[in-house]
Amino acid sequence: xxxxxxxxxxxxxxxxxxxxxxxxxxxxxxxxxxxxxxxxxxxxxxxxxxxxxxxxxxxxxxxxxxxxxxxxxxxxxxxxxxxxxxxxxxxxxxxxxxxxxxxxxxxxxxxxxxxxxxxxxxxxxxxxxxxxxxxxxxxxxxxxxxxxxxxxxxxxxxxxxxxxxxxxxxxxxxxxxxxxxxxxxxxxxxxxxxxxxxxxxxxxxxxxxxxxxxxxxxxxxxxxxxxxxxxxxxxxxxxxxxxxxxxxxxxxxxxxxxxxxxxxxxxxxxxxxxxxxxxxxxxxxxxxxxxxxxxxxxxxxxxxxxxxxxxxxxxxxxxxxxxxxxxxxxxxxxxxxxxxxxxxxxxxxxxxxxxxxxxxxxxxxxxxxxxxxxxxxxxxxxxxxxxxxxxxxxxxxxxxxxxxxxxxxxxxxxxxxxxxxx
Amino acid sequence: xxxxxxxxxxxxxxxxxxxxxxxxxxxxxxxxxxxxxxxxxxxxxxxxxxxxxxxxxxxxxxxxxxxxxxxxxxxxxxxxxxxxxxxxxxxxxxxxxxxxxxxxxxxxxxxxxxxxxxxxxxxxxxxxxxxxxxxxxxxxxxxxxxxxxxxxxxxxxxxxxxxxxxxxxxxxxxxxxxxxxxxxxxxxxxxxxxxxxxxxxxxxxxxxxxxxxxxxxxxxxxxxxxxxxxxxxxxxxxxxxxxxxxxxxxxxxxxxxxxxxxxxxxxxxxxxxxxxxxxxxxxxxxxxxxxxxxxxxxxxxxxxxxxxxxxxxxxxxxxxxxxxxxxxxxxxxxxxxxxxxxxxxxxxxxxxxxxxxxxxxxxxxxxxxxxxxxxxxxxxxxxxxxxxxxxxxxxxxxxxxxxxxxxxxxxxxxxxxxxxxx
Numbered sequence: 001x002x003x004x005x006x007x008x009x010x011x012x013x014x015x016x017x018x019x020x021x022x023x024x025x026x027x028x029x030x031x032x033x034x035x036x037x038x039x040x041x042x043x044x045x046x047x048x049x050x051x052x053x054x055x056x057x058x059x060x061x062x063x064x065x066x067x068x069x070x071x072x073x074x075x076x077x078x079x080x081x082x083x084x085x086x087x088x089x090x091x092x093x094x095x096x097x098x099x100x101x102x103x104x105x106x107x108x109x110x111x112x113x114x115x116x117x118x119x120x121x122x123x124x125x126x127x128x129x130x131x132x133x134x135x136x137x138x139x140x141x142x143x144x145x146x147x148x149x150x151x152x153x154x155x156x157x158x159x160x161x162x163x164x165x166x167x168x169x170x171x172x173x174x175x176x177x178x179x180x181x182x183x184x185x186x187x188x189x190x191x192x193x194x195x196x197x198x199x200x201x202x203x204x205x206x207x208x209x210x211x212x213x214x215x216x217x218x219x220x221x222x223x224x225x226x227x228x229x230x231x232x233x234x235x236x237x238x239x240x241x242x243x244x245x246x247x248x249x250x251x252x253x254x255x256x257x258x259x260x261x262x263x264x265x266x267x268x269x270x271x272x273x274x275x276x277x278x279x280x281x282x283x284x285x286x287x288x289x290x291x292x293x294x295x296x297x298x299x300x301x302x303x304x305x306x307x308x309x310x311x312x313x314x315x316x317x318x319x320x321x322x323x324x325x326x327x328x329x330x331x332x333x334x335x336x337x338x339x340x341x342x343x344x345x346x347x348x349x350x351x352x353x354x355x356x357x358x359x360x361x362x363x364x365x366x367x368x369x370x371x372x373x374x375x376x377x378x379x380x381x382x383x384x385x386x387x388x389x390x391x392x393x394x395x396x397x398x399x400x401x402x403x404x405x406x407x408x409x410x411x412x413x414x415x416x417x418x419x420x421x422x
Numbered sequence: 423x424x425x426x427x428x429x430x431x432x433x434x435x436x437x438x439x440x441x442x443x444x445x446x447x448x449x450x451x452x453x454x455x456x457x458x459x460x461x462x463x464x465x466x467x468x469x470x471x472x473x474x475x476x477x478x479x480x481x482x483x484x485x486x487x488x489x490x491x492x493x494x495x496x497x498x499x500x501x502x503x504x505x506x507x508x509x510x511x512x513x514x515x516x517x518x519x520x521x522x523x524x525x526x527x528x529x530x531x532x533x534x535x536x537x538x539x540x541x542x543x544x545x546x547x548x549x550x551x552x553x554x555x556x557x558x559x560x561x562x563x564x565x566x567x568x569x570x571x572x573x574x575x576x577x578x579x580x581x582x583x584x585x586x587x588x589x590x591x592x593x594x595x596x597x598x599x600x601x602x603x604x605x606x607x608x609x610x611x612x613x614x615x616x617x618x619x620x621x622x623x624x625x626x627x628x629x630x631x632x633x634x635x636x637x638x639x640x641x642x643x644x645x646x647x648x649x650x651x652x653x654x655x656x657x658x659x660x661x662x663x664x665x666x667x668x669x670x671x672x673x674x675x676x677x678x679x680x681x682x683x684x685x686x687x688x689x690x691x692x693x694x695x696x697x698x699x700x701x702x703x704x705x706x707x708x709x710x711x712x713x714x715x716x717x718x719x720x721x722x723x724x725x726x727x728x729x730x731x732x733x734x735x736x737x738x739x740x741x742x743x744x745x746x747x748x749x750x751x752x753x754x755x756x757x758x759x760x761x762x763x764x765x766x767x768x769x770x771x772x773x774x775x776x777x778x779x780x781x782x783x784x785x786x787x788x789x790x791x792x793x794x795x796x797x798x799x800x801x802x803x804x805x806x807x808x809x810x811x812x813x814x815x816x817x818x819x820x821x822x823x824x825x826x827x828x829x830x831x832x833x834x835x836x837x838x839x840x841x842x843x844x
Contacts, residue, residue: 001676003702006616006650008532014709020492041484049487053475062463065471065689070442095517095693096715110430127713194428228428254423267487269720271517280425287436291549293518297719298691 009111015127018383026372032409033377037204037352038400040327043320044267048312049303055310056302068298070290071282072274076305080260080274083308092282092289095296097234097261097273102128103292104195104230104257104275107284109134114193116185120355120384120393122204122232125197136386137189139196140181178217182225195228195257196221200248202235202351205384205395209349212245219252227255228281234261234273235351237317240325242349254278262304264352265317270300324352324399327406331398334407338414345396352399355381358392358417365391367416376412431533437549440805448794454831455799459626459774460822462749465742466689470734471725477732478724490720492712493704494696498727502682502696505730514704514711517718519656519683519695524550525714526617526652526679526697529706531556536615538607542777542806542815544626544654547619558808559611561618562603600639604647617650617679618643622670624657624773627806627817631771634667641674649677650703656683656695657773659739662747664771676700684726686774687739692722746774746821752828753820760836767818774821777803780814780839787813789838798834 022028022035045052056064060075071077072093081088094100101124109115111133117125119138129136182190196218200210210218222229231248249258255278262272275285289295307313331354335345342359356378358364364380371377381393401409444450444457467474478486482497493499494515503510516522523546531537533555539547541560551558604612618640622632632640644651653670671680679699684692697707711717729735753776757767764781778800780786786802793799803815823831 001700003700005648006530006703007706008528008530008535010532011529011706011710014706014713016709017712020712038489041488044484044487046479046484046487049479050472050476054472057468057471062466062468065466065468065691066463067460067685067690095719098713099715102714106430107433108428108430110432113430124713124716131710131713226427263489267721268489269487271715271717271719278423278425281428284429284433284436287438288433288553290439290442291436291520291546291553292524292714293521293693294546295693297517297693297722299689300719300722 010131010133013130013133015130017123017127019123019379022377022379026377028377031372031375031377032401032405032412034396034398034401034409035377035379036400037397039264039268039320039352040323040399043316043323045307045312045316048307052303052306052312056299056306059306060302064299064302066298068295068301070295071286072296073298073301073305076301076308077274079305079308080276084260084276086276089279090276090282092275092277092285093296093301094259094273094275094289095293096271097232097259097263098124098128099271099292100257100259100261100273100275101125101197101230101232103285103288104259105129105132105134106292107281107288108194108228112192114189116193116196116227117386118198118203119386120203120205120381120390120395121197121386122199123384125232126384126386129197134194135189135192137185137193138386139185140178178214178221179224182221190225193225193227195230197230197232198248199232199235200245201233202238202348202353204235204351205353205379205381206355207346207348207351207353208355209242209245215245215248215251219248222252222255229256231256231258233258234264236260237265238321238324238352239350240321240328249276257281265313265320266304266307270297270304272296272300272304324350327398327403328354330403330406331396331410334410338410340414340418343417352397354396354398356394356396356413357381358394360392362392362417362420364394367420371413371416374412374416376409376416378413432553432555435552435555437552439545439549441545441801444799444801448799450799453794453797453799454823454827454834456818456820456823456831457799457801458822459819461686461690461742461774462745462821465738465745467729467734467738470729474725474728474734478721478728481728482724486721486724488720490717490723492717493708494718495720495723495727498723498730499696501727501730502698506682506698508698511701512698512704514697514699514707515718515723516681516695516697516711517715518693519654519681519685520546520550521693521714522679522681522683522695522697523547523619523652523654525707525710526681527551527554527556528714529703529710530616530650534614536611538615538618538649539808540620540625541808542625542627542803542812542817543619543808544621545806547654548806548808551619556616557611557614559607559615560808561607562600600636600643601646604643612647615647615649617652619652619654620670621654621657622667623655624660624770624775626657626773627775627801627803628777629768629770629773629775630777631664631667637667637670637673641670644674644677651678653678653680655680656686658682659687660743660746660774661772662743662750671698679703687735687742688726688729692719692726694718694722694726746772749820749825749828750776752825753818753832756829756832760832762836762840765839774819776818776820778816778818778835779803780816782814784814784839784842786816789842793835793838796834796838798831798838800835 116139249256257277378394538561671678684694800816
């Protein structure tokens, strides 16, 4: 039977996640994999879960297994509102922060609409925007500081050499640069632009963080051109060094949808996130969400409430940050030790990823099979570029790989680079 | 700030659920409410949950809290495949069966496409189809047997009087009738029709069940006109009397998407459902689901696996059916006892709902505030009709109301009807 005629016009725009496809090709646990974006299992509150469950059942009874409110259970909304200092009515719980992205796409985007992003951009967001046939237009490359970018000289940064890449914080692009990026867009893109999407803290995939000046410039642009901002913030609580920068929501609460996630501060198996946004925007998101899945998982919401309210979440975060800080530092020193001249990488202040740039002309997509056979996996950087460019880059995850595999993994990567770079 | 310009063209088609709106208006626990569609909390496996959680954590370890496969965890897919005798590759786990409906809308519907339904139709499905700007076209009224329907005489059923309504099983409409319904559609509706949506077992809202002959007629129509069928089946395991009829999927596996749900056989707080469908259809649904929420809740999936595989689900179902059978019988005998001449109702063989028809000319939407003040709640039947007709009908839920509130509730309803029916 031929099913082609049944599919909607959106279906050809559905993108497979190259990351999820990598997972299905090989058993990554058997090799040195920097590919996934998984948190370390050691950060999950396994030991606490039985008593957490017992407390939730005692406290909330059958309510914990029943249907809940579409906005999320009141207790969790209140807990998040308190934690982030916002009114409860501005908090919507989502069934994962991926759903937060998707519901924004659904409520704001028509085919042909434009979403402005910084390249390289989170794949799950690209998938969602494109599945609604929106055009994803880079307003700027994420960072001038990514080695190999044509703009590196322009912003006054020295072109980074091995081990000399700047820390992955901004280089102070100001308002005039944001404005120049805007005016460089086609008139159609400017007209059809609905929102800017960005992960300002420890960007997935690049690991970079926007400076205050850059956030202010982005906000000024959004205000001047009347755009919304979708601030995707799953890693914000995972800072290992440097100083926190205000969120974009704090700078422009009137036009920002701030997406939070429990995946990296509790566990991803719960599929819980939240949106903090102005009430009139949440109102439409709430109505839309009724049709999506009626309500977020309820027992999971109460477990998250109890985990947060009891202080266990903050205690767990201390260990989680320590664990990841050590892993990040180890990765950075291994890269320093093994990577040949001509490579560079970002030095993230938090999150789960760093970004490796190989010498110009190398192709991480073409090298991928060789890498897999050698026993190391990564995600090719070009997958995260709206135009598939930057084929000499890759995303490396440092949160999930077993620590004893880091050194052999980086060594294998370095061997591959050296072989090509004769 | 005016946000209007940001919303997509779909947003005006988003429908608020009248049921969820009723919930937010009054504290239904303070009155006699037949309004919700909640399962009885007494059917939840509360006592087993702590040991279930402990077993899951012991058996699956940190895997239970990590990201999972987009298709669902292999263990749960396999358990469902075994239970229903289908290949694992034809099983996709969904984050609620509402998501099952929504993902079908997303993958099959473009604005202007047509979904064929039987009136009255499940509200969450109407919300989903319309949110994609599809047109929902009744191919037939659900049943000739619903009192007050113009077709009652045509099919040879006696017009039901008080307490004499036929049992809520079919009246044997055959293939020629299904074909007549099809030819009665406009040429545009026939051209743009993508699928037929139906709850064949214990329909929400009417409580009715399609006979084998009716299912066969529906399948014949779908085959002749090359349509898909979305068979929504959240209540199938809740049969209290009568004989099971084959599912539509069993009759037409090549064109049916069968949606299952754990909400009524485990607990709705887990937000877990499944789709059984031909692989080429699931393939697109799988890719779409990556962008929706990456994967269904993982701990919940393992709890469901363990609950199912250990036999606890089937043991629990025995009690659940007993509980609901008693409640249904009680409702039916209360209606018999209190309802005045000129009213009729369906006699469901399973599920959570029955359908009450008041004398012609009465208006359950207009009566609603009076009913609420008197202390009884229901959902007006016209909300479930694609054209808002049948204002003399209502949906009554018998699974959630406290048993001691059934009698006063039905008495209050009967008083309201008697007052108007002078």
